[in-house]
Amino acid sequence: MCRVPGPTLADIARAAEVSTATVSHALNGTGRVGEATRRRVRETATRLGYGTPGPPRTRTLGIAVTTFPAAWNYTDIAYFSRAVTAATSAAHARGYALVTLPADRAADDSWHSLAVDGMLIMDSPRGDPMVRALRARGIPLVFDGVPGDPRPGDHWVDNDHESAVREVLDHLVASGARRVALQSGSGDEHYAHAVTAAYERWCADRATPPLVVPFDPADDEGHAFDVLLRDAENRVDAVHAAYDPGGRQLLAAAARHGLRVPDDLRVVCASEDPAYARTTPPVTTVTLSPEQMARAAVAVLVALIEDDGTAPSGPVSVPAGLIVRASSNPRPTQPV
Structure with a gap:
């Protein structure tokens, strides 16, 4: 089922007498490239057989997180660790190897020659250089979370963040909370925007700031x-933390201010870390179902690679789940 690897961007650049960056822009429809140059690059790519459909070349999939450009070990984060493990298992079950790429490769030119049949990209931001390079090569892509630069025909797997956030906030109100705050990211990833927007709409529905x-x-x-x-x-009495460390940060802040959790402050945290079941008190968490997300993403990616007609026509939604623990369940008031 293997074939000889096709031409790289460097091969096309040499044949068309332009730079590799110009080839990437011309094939990807980006950058300032004259129409004549763009046409010459594309004709050269076609002549050399670039992006010609065919069976998998390597039986290898890639996976990476490209949210942050600096080097960081995303497998230290419970969500990504569990997703990578599940994706590996799902790839193996379909006869593919899976290579986990380090985060700092996103700014590396090696994306232009990476030997994979398809790529699972997690938390891709706007202007992602790795996505541009792989798009230009015609490598099938599936995203975990909405990509920063979505295009018609893109495939991604994501949670229903609107429903998940509202479930958390309604749970906190049902537990007695009256002033609920959100801890959310200030970065460019879709997750932060989606969670914050859902919270703000919930507040607007209740006419609360x-x-x-x-x-x-x-x-x-x-x-x-x-x-x-x-x-x-004016103190808040509940906080939903949208990121993994937020639960511990809130427990530490409550202790410094002499507040009891959950009687004075109710806490919910989006996290896959099982250690939250052993904190004092145990923290209510939101699971974004990383295993189910990864398995669904690999299934879509393999369907695209093998072009078997089973790839979904639109995004795949995976439900999140609320795991209620003591941090958001105040003890009932005892009758006098």
Whole structure:
């Protein structure tokens, strides 16, 4: 089922007498490239057989997280670790190897020659250089989460963040909360925007002002919450943290302010970390179902590679889940 690898962008660049960057722009429809040059590059690519459909060349899939350009070990994060493990299993079950790429490769020219039949990209931001390079090569792509630069015909797997956020907020209100804040990311990834927008719409429905705290992964003591917790009269009584460390940050902030969780402050955190079941008190978490997300993404990717007609025509939605623990369930008031 293997075939001889086709031409690379460098091969096309040499044949068309342009730079590799010009080839990437011409094939991807980006950048400032004259129409004559764009046409010459595309004709050269066609003549050399670039992107010609055929059976898988390597029986290998790639997976990477490209949200942040700097080097970081995303497999230290429970969500990504579990997703990578599930994606590996799903790939093996279909006869493919899966290669996990380091995050800092997103700015590396090696994307132009990476030997994979398809790529699963997690949390792709706008202007993702890896996506541009792989699109130009005609490599099938599937995204975990809505890509920063979606195009007609793109394939992705994502949660219904609107429903998930509303479930959390309604749960907190049902537990007695009256002033609910959100800790959300300030980055460019779709997840942060989707969660924040869902929270703001929920607040608008209730005619209450939104209270959003920016997420800081280095804020171990939760000092970002001080402004919401120090004033007893205007203090919030519940927070939904959209990122993994947020639950521990909130527990630390509550302890510094002498607040009891959940009686004074209810806490919910989006996390796949099982250790939250052992904190004091155990923290209610939202699972984004990384295993189900990864299995669904690999299934779509293999369908695209093999062109077997089973790839869905639109995005695939995977439900999130609320795991209720003591941090959001105040003890009932005892009768006097």
